[in-house]
Amino acid sequence: MTALSAGAPVAAPTRADIVRRQRLKKIALIVALVLGAGFPALPILWMLSSSFKTNGEIFEYPPRIITENFSFDAYQAILTDPEKLRFFFNSYFIAGSVTVLTLIVAVLAAYAFSRFQFPGKRIINVMVISVQAVPPITLLIPYFGLVVALGLYNTYPGLILTYMVFTLPYAIIMMTGYFNTLPKELDEAVKVDGGRPFTALWRVLVPVSVPGMVSVGVYTFMIAWNEYLFALTLTRTNDMRTVPIGIQLLMGQHAYEWNQMMAMSVLGSIPVLVLFLFFQRYFIGGMAAGAVKA
């Protein structure tokens, strides 16, 4: 009997065995995660490192992460050039305007979708969803004609309006989803007191929907900040260009100033990174909701 149990320890693993197995599993998992993290992180680390080098050191053999000439020169070159600062101002202004306008229009539309029954609701809903699938390249040629005809070529409103086509559908779908999670009794109470539907929306639903509006806002800002095709086609002069186009211009201008391009890339990524770090929870919730429910 004793001989048997000693010969087959596998049959009854002790507590210590289980703990050890768990710990091994955990270490293996962390090693895998660290190795896997190289895939997303190393290129970005290299971007950061290159932005502190002189242009001559970018392609030196053998490559080093930190060189003796570590400096902020590339950043200084970007931040003291009024033309490049203008790219940043344009991007902030356009993305900010798109975000505010999208939120207003989307909240109004979402209220209609969430709280009313009306003829054509399904059709309008399907239209909003399918707008997401219309390729930007299809709209580019008529937008070009339309924007020129309306005198909006090379202006802020031209870009802001066109961007809203791509931010609205997602914003409406998400806000509708958010309103649907709020009990109807909330706004019914306002109507019983004789308030108009708009009062119910503005005084009751909007204040409790801040988390939903934050995720929509962050996502909208990101789409507008990242837009490239329309920014490229619907503007002409450098004072109207946004950051993504500015980076491309930097590539064409002189011999490649890689360190400046990397510095501008880092600076151009900061707004989205900051938004992400501050609103991570809303952000991930929004992304997931978009995929799970949209």
Place this chain on the structure above:
Amino acid sequence: MTATLTPEVEAADRQPTPPSSRVRLRRLWDRLTPFGFLSPTLILLIILMVTPIAMVVGYSLMDRVITAPESNFVGFENYVEVLTDPVFATAVKNTIYFAGVSVVAHFVLGMGFALMLNSPILSHRLKAVFRTIYILPWLFTIAIVAVLWRMLLSPNGIVNYLVTTFGFTESSVEWLSDPNLALHAVTFINIWSGYPFFMISLLAGLQGIPRDLYEAARIDRAGPIKQFLHVTLPQLKPIVISMALLDFIWTTQQFALIWMTTGGGPINRTEMVSTYTYKLAFATYDFSVASAAAVIVLVLSMVLAFFYVRHQKSRD
């Protein structure tokens, strides 16, 4: 205030008929209310979606639009020109490869990382740190991604340093200008920048799977692989299908990445339907033929969108 009130008072005095008309007006008003809330959206959609699509369809049936003051109806001539252009066929083929491979890789990477990040063994804080790192590529503007990878993949870049140092190749590789490699290279860049979107959705999906399903599987002596195949995958199937369709639609529309890395070259090896259409319009100024290409792209996208919407509806 009083002026507006008087008719109401009068109406109330003349008892029998007026209330019904007032009620009717009230009902009409109520019925119009939702459209009031929708009006900004509807106006924007009409100006920026319906009108442009009508315009581009119109352009596609005419010749010399935009560039010349007069243009004539030419029927489907522009469509014939696009559909018989071998470069367009190449662009379609490249787009399908680019999007297809990207979607599969996004799914595989996204799923792998999501499974690791969802493990109950790790503390919440550690998971949050890794999750942030794994999301990073998705937070960078595609224009920045393009410039970054042009630097990494340049003939003297770090990637070439690594492949030559570790002896994979003798001399440095022209990743983005070698006709046999360029399409794979841009696809790889797209995989790098796009997998986090899949990962996050799958992570949310994983957290939504009821625990008792795994318990039941464990009682049936299912190992980790069997649990993945028989519990995780079937539970995530609806999310995976909608993500894959959405990702495929978006990837086929990718323009900035191609435009800023290869511009469609070398010799059309990375030409996509988006760059093909763009060049027709803004490099050769043939807006009529470009419009025909744009409409064809629209129709193809709508076919994909139809499947997407139908899939979404079936989930409701």
